[in-house]
Amino acid sequence: GENVEQHPSTLSVQEGDSAVIKCTYSDSASNYFPWYKQELGKGPQLIIDIRSNVGEKKDQRIAVTLNKTAKHFSLHITETQPEDSAVYFCAASSTDSWGKLQFGAGTQVVVTP
Amino acid sequence: DAGVTQSPTHLIKTRGQQVTLRCSPKSGHDTVSWYQQALGQGPQFIFQYYEEEERQRGNFPDRFSGHQFPNYSSELNVNALLLGDSALYLCASRRTTGTLGETQYFGPGTRLLVL
Numbered sequence: 420g421e422n423v424e425q426h427p428s429t430l431s432v433q434e435g436d437s438a439v440i441k442c443t444y445s446d447s448a449s450n451y452f453p454w455y456k457q458e459l460g461k462g463p464q465l466i467i468d469i470r471s472n473v474g475e476k477k478d479q480r481i482a483v484t485l486n487k488t489a490k491h492f493s494l495h496i497t498e499t500q501p502e503d504s505a506v507y508f509c510a511a512s513s514t515d516s517w518g519k520l521q522f523g524a525g526t527q528v529v530v531t532p
Numbered sequence: 533d534a535g536v537t538q539s540p541t542h543l544i545k546t547r548g549q550q551v552t553l554r555c556s557p558k559s560g561h562d563t564v565s566w567y568q569q570a571l572g573q574g575p576q577f578i579f580q581y582y583e584e585e586e587r588q589r590g591n592f593p594d595r596f597s598g599h600q601f602p603n604y605s606s607e608l609n610v611n612a613l614l615l616g617d618s619a620l621y622l623c624a625s626r627r628t629t630g631t632l633g634e635t636q637y638f639g640p641g642t643r644l645l646v647l
Contacts, residue, residue, distance in 0.1 A: 453635065453636070461640055461641075462536075462639050462641045463575065463622070463638045464638070465636075465637060468635055508575070516588060517563075517582070517587045517588045518563070518580070518626060518628075518636060519565070519577050519580060519588045519590070520565075520567075520577060520624075521577070522574030522576075523574055525572075525573070525574050
């Protein structure tokens with residue numbers, strides 16, 4: 420089955436700097452890669468997603484890149500703000516799996532003013 | 533437009549008991565998935581329901597069962613509770629269309645504590 424690895428496990432950045440979180444996946448059939456942000460006591464909130472027919476997607480300060488050959492995908496947050504502090508999860512799924520999401524272990528991001 | 537809702541928000545049970553958690557999907561969504569999230573870990577897929585049938589199942593024992601109703605809402609049942617079942621249980625919904633399906637949206641979760 421699919422296995423998703425996520426790094427780093429914790430990330431501390433100064434306000435205004437950029438943050439990058441990287442994930443790798445094992446199943447070449449995976450074709451959908453969402454990123455979720457989870458704040459304390461809340462459910463995961465989708466922040467951006469990318470499908471395998473696209474190499475990069477951007478939404479304001481957030482961008483995701485996908486390298487299908489290397490089975491890597493990354494989340495980039497620019498101009499970080501204190502409200503970006505949360506746990507971020509990457510995930511992968513394939514059409515064959517009916518959308519079953521395999522999550523990474525998560526990255527705790529702390530943005531210090 | 534209401535998002536995914538779950539009830540109850542918190543629940544305390546003792547070992548050996550049974551529990552039922554409920555989920556109402558986002559408006560327009562017809563597919564519901566359940567995930568278990570232990571403290572400090574990523575969500576783990578339990579199972580998924582579409583057209584009132586279980587379509588996919590993760591690596592969870594038969595003590596975990598579910599149901600989907602004609603209005604697309606869903607229940608997760610866990611029998612013979614163990615201490616290790618203590619976790620945040622998340623429901624996610626999406627609309628199944630075409631070949632790739634639609635984005636999944638999560639509810640706030642039910643925090644289950646087994647004593």
